[in-house]
Amino acid sequence: MENWNEVLNQAKTSAVKCRCCPICNGLACRGETPGVGGKGSGSSFVRNFESLRHILLVMDTIVSNEEVDTSADFFGHKVSLPVYAAPISGIKQNYGAEMNDGEYSEYLVDGCLKAGTLAFTGDGMIDAMFTDPLDVIKKHGGLGVPTIKPWSKDAFTWRAEAAKEAGVLAVATDVDASGLANLRNSTTPVGFKDVDSLQEIKQLVAKPLIVKGVLSVAGAMKALAAGADGILVSNHGGRVLDDCLSGMDVLEEIVEAVKGRMKIFVDGAFRSGTDVFKALALGADGVLIGRPLSLAVIGGHVEGVEIYFQKITQELKDAMAMTGCKKITDITRDKVRFID
Numbered sequence: 001m002e003n004w005n006e007v008l009n010q011a012k013t014s015a016v017k018c019r020c021c022p023i024c025n026g027l028a029c030r031g032e033t034p035g036v037g038g039k040g041s042g043s044s045f046v047r048n049f050e051s052l053r054h055i056l057l058v059m060d061t062i063v064s065n066e067e068v069d070t071s072a073d074f075f076g077h078k079v080s081l082p083v084y085a086a087p088i089s090g091i092k093q094n095y096g097a098e099m100n101d102g103e104y105s106e107y108l109v110d111g112c113l114k115a116g117t118l119a120f121t122g123d124g125m126i127d128a129m130f131t132d133p134l135d136v137i138k139k140h141g142g143l144g145v146p147t148i149k150p151w152s153k154d155a156f157t158w159r160a161e162a163a164k165e166a167g168v169l170a171v172a173t174d175v176d177a178s179g180l181a182n183l184r185n186s187t188t189p190v191g192f193k194d195v196d197s198l199q200e201i202k203q204l205v206a207k208p209l210i211v212k213g214v215l216s217v218a219g220a221m222k223a224l225a226a227g228a229d230g231i232l233v234s235n236h237g238g239r240v241l242d243d244c245l246s247g248m249d250v251l252e253e254i255v256e257a258v259k260g261r262m263k264i265f266v267d268g269a270f271r272s273g274t275d276v277f278k279a280l281a282l283g284a285d286g287v288l289i290g291r292p293l294s295l296a297v298i299g300g301h302v303e304g305v306e307i308y309f310q311k312i313t314q315e316l317k318d319a320m321a322m323t324g325c326k327k328i329t330d331i332t333r334d335k336v337r338f339i340d
C-alpha cells in the first residue's frame with residue numbers, strides 16, 4: 001500500500017458499519033452507537049471536529065534553517081511524536097469488521113511501535129476485550145497503555161494487577177464510561193468514581209495513572225487531588241453525553257489550572273498534523289487519535305498504522321517548519337489564534 005487513500009479504500013470493504021468518510025467529522029454517523037457515531041443527536045462528536053476549525057496557525061518563516069524534531073517524552077519513554085492511538089474496543093460490533101479486539105491490538109500496538117509511538121488499548125463487557133489487548137502489550141515488553149473501565153473493586157483490581165504484571169508504561173481509566181447504559185446494566189457493572197475511589201485506584205495500579213474523560217477544571221483538580229499523573233481531556237468521541245463540550249473547548253482553562261503538575265492529553269476528532277499542533281500550542285502534552293487509526297488497522301493492518309502516522313508526522317513537521325518551531329516545546333500559545 002502506498003498512501004492513506006488506499007488504506008481507507010481497503011477499509012471500506014471490511015468496515016461495513018462505518019462509511020469511511022474522507023473527512024471523519026461525525027456527520028454521516030450521527031447517533032450510531034453501537035456503530036462509530038456520537039451519542040443521541042451526535043452533536044458532541046461533531047463539536048469535537050468543529051472546535052478545531054476555530055483555531056488557526058500563525059505563520060513565521062523568517063527563522064534558522066535546521067531540521068524540525070517532533071520527538072517527545074511519555075513518562076520517561078521517548079516517542080517520535082506526541083500522538084498516540086486512542087483505546088477503541090468492540091471492533092466487530094462497532095465497525096462490522098471481521099476482527100476481534102485481540103487481533104486489532106496486534107496490528108495497532110505493533111504499528112504504533114514501528115511508527116515510534118504508543119497505543120492505548122481498550123476494555124469491555126467481556127474479559128477478553130481487556131486481556132487480549134493486554135497480552136499484546138506484554139508481548140511487546142509493556143510498551144503500551146491499557147485503559148480500564150471504572151468497574152467495581154474486584155473487577156478493577158484483577159485488571160490492575162494483570163497490567164502491573166505485564167510491565168506496562170502507564171494505566172488509563174476512562175471514568176466517563178460510568179455513564180454508558182450497557183455497562184451500567186452489565187453483570188459486573190461500572191460506576192462513578194469519586195476522589196477517594198480514584199485514590200484507591202492510584203494505589204492499585206502502582207504505575208503512572210491517566211484519568212480519561214475529564215472535561216472541566218473541577219474534574220482536573222479532582223484527578224490531581226487523587227494523585228493522578230495525567231488526564232485525558234476528552235468527551236469519549238462524543239459517545240457518552242449528547243450536547244457536550246469538546247476537549248478543545250476546555251483545554252486552555254484546564255492547562256492554566258494544572259499545567260506542570262500532571263500531564264495533559266486531549267482527544268476528539270484530531271485528523272491532521274495541524275490539528276495536533278493546535279492542541280500542543282494550547283498547552284497539551286500529547287494528543288490521542290481514535291477512529292482513523294481503527295480504519296488504518298482494518299484497511300492496512302500494521303502497514304496501515306505506519307502509513308497513517310507518516311501522514312500525521314509529515315503534516316506536523318510542515319506545520320512546525322512554517323511556524324518557526326524546531327522542536328515540540330517551541331509550539332507555544334502565540335503560534336495559534338482563535339477565530340469566530
Ligand SMILES: Cc1cc2nc3c(=O)[nH]c(=O)nc-3n(C[C@H](O)[C@H](O)[C@H](O)COP(=O)(O)O)c2cc1C
Nearest residue numbers: 086087088089094122123174236237268269290291
Ligand atoms: C468504536 C469506539 C470504541 C471505543 N472504545 C473505547 C474504550 O474501550 N475505552 C475508552 O476509553 N474509549 C473508547 N472510545 C473512545 C476513544 O478512546 C476516544 O476517546 C475517541 O474515539 C477519540 O475521538 P476520535 O475517534 O474522533 O479521534 C471508543 C470510541 C469509539 C469510536
